[in-house]
Amino acid sequence: MSTIAQYLAQQLSMAGISTVYGLPGGENVEILEAIRKQDIDFVLVRNESSACFMAAASARLTGIPGVAITTLGPGATNAYAGFAHAYLDRAPILLITAASDPSLAGRHSHQALDLEAIFRPVSKFTAEITADKAAAMVQAALHALMAGRPGPAHLSIHNDVALQSVGALPTPQFEGLPASPAKYDLKRLAKFFEDKYRPIIVVGLGLEPERPYAQLRQLAEKLGAPLIDSPKSKGALSADHPLFAGTLGLTASDPAYQILNESDCIIAVGFDVVELVKPWDQAQPLIWVANWDNDDPRIASDIELVGPVTEALAALARVDTQQHQGWGEARVAAFRREQGQSVVAAPQDGRVLPQAFLAALREGTADEVIITSDVGSHKIFAALSWPARRPNCYLVSNGLSAMGYGLSSAIAAAMVSRRQVVCITGDAGLAMVLGELGLLAELQLPVMVAVMNDSALDLIRSAQRRRERQAFGTEFRNPDFGMIARAYGLDYRRAETQEECAAAIDYGLATGKPLLIDVMIDPIGYPTTPR
DSSP: OOBHHHHHHHHHHHTTOOEEEEEOOGGGHHHHHHHHHTTOEEEEOSSHHHHHHHHHHHHHHHSSOEEEEEOSTHHHHHTHHHHHHHHHTTOOEEEEEEOOOGGGTTTOOTTOOOHHHHHGGGOSEEEEOOGGGHHHHHHHHHHHHHSSSOOOEEEEEOHHHHTSBOOSOOOOOOOOSOOOOSSOOHHHHHHHHTTOOOEEEEEOGGGTTTOOHHHHHHHHHHHTOOEEEOGGGTTSSOTTSTTEEEEOSSSTTOTHHHHHHHOSEEEEESOOGGGOSSOOOOOSOEEEEESSOSOSSOOOOSEEEESOHHHHHHHHHTSOOOOOTTSTHHHHHHHHHHHTTOOOOOOOTTOBOHHHHHHHHHHHSOTTOEEEEOSSHHHHHHHHHOOOOSTTOEEEOOSSOOTTHHHHHHHHHHHHHOSOEEEEEEHHHHHHTTTHHHHHHHHTOSEEEEEEEOSBOHHHHHHHHHTTOOOOSOBOOOOOHHHHHHHHTOEEEEESSHHHHHHHHHHHHHHOSOEEEEEEBOGGGSTTSOO
């Protein structure tokens, strides 16, 4: 008879999980021992939220749920930002926390918190494992991760409970994709397009885990429909494709809204308004295509195709449609010319524009490079401007937009992909997880960390300036990042020009070792900076 700890570790292994991320406490030792004996690797992070960020990035790239472990009390609460990221960014991760000794309930309050109450608002399932229902709770948590819209689950367990026998075993219940309708109503779809001449496709994070990228491109070409992505679906259609029309979800006035507003119908594929800063208020007729129901929140739709996305896209591709002469590739080409006419001021001496850094990065790296972005002015700029040519090569916290995500996710991405990763982070975001540079140094992964150094919370400072307020509470002093890098045993390069950016990137690619690039940025190039 297995112990509960052994059963949990076995179930993780059966689900395909080979690595667990975490920062454990004394009450986790039995779970740690069980996963060790199950030959599951453990990555010791420096901050509990980092473990959740890493588990989420791993899940995105592998299609297998991620797992994180923390202790109870402060360990669990420190993980909250990362766990909330998984909730709003629809990441299937299981967080296993320690629990207080159940035999002391009501007479001992040290580090004791109601973890179910804490995690319930941001999880699909949460429970403290008890001996009599342990197996059922484990199965329910694993089932919740991928059932319907993906998301996180939470389990807590005490060492004494972990050592008890697991008891009766329920039949595992793993839910795959929802069944498709027996037959799509092609006549209804044809009726929908009867008077539509300017269709547009909007895609989102719900393209995972099915990854119907080929079918999506074929549908766009069949309809002659421009395609707009969201930050978490960048690369679903290559930025070089003549129908790619930009990215939505960063500001209330993203350029792509212009071409979206000119359309006369919308096909929303895997779309999730959790990514949008601007509330969704499009009036055009809309077809909803996703693996989950249109809810949380519900958006206005005329037809809903809930089920395997590949089948829905194939059905849409069988419908005959008409197109306005100036739409499709012609409109996208004109739109791109219009966007290319903006003029950016010259940077200050000793500073480089974000446009120059991004150009050097795109020119110097292969299409398969993975970009992870932290949150700040650089996130808005990069998500709008980075020309992604492959899917799942751009990772970002966008539903929650949590600072501290960039470095942690870069480490996990390099671990699971074994590819070159570039983390674009702000100086404030890096400060939140600076200790993870130590983990990067230990693992010696091919990760370049480009810190956008402007000594400010620039996005907030820009908001102050737009309101004609003084910069107050938004500027700070940075450490010597060169000394920080050397302290961790990392390579370091400082970049004040586009040429120095390119040289640093080339150096990092040539060595294949971790590198910290100190990009002395002039924020005048950010679209959010008041002119």
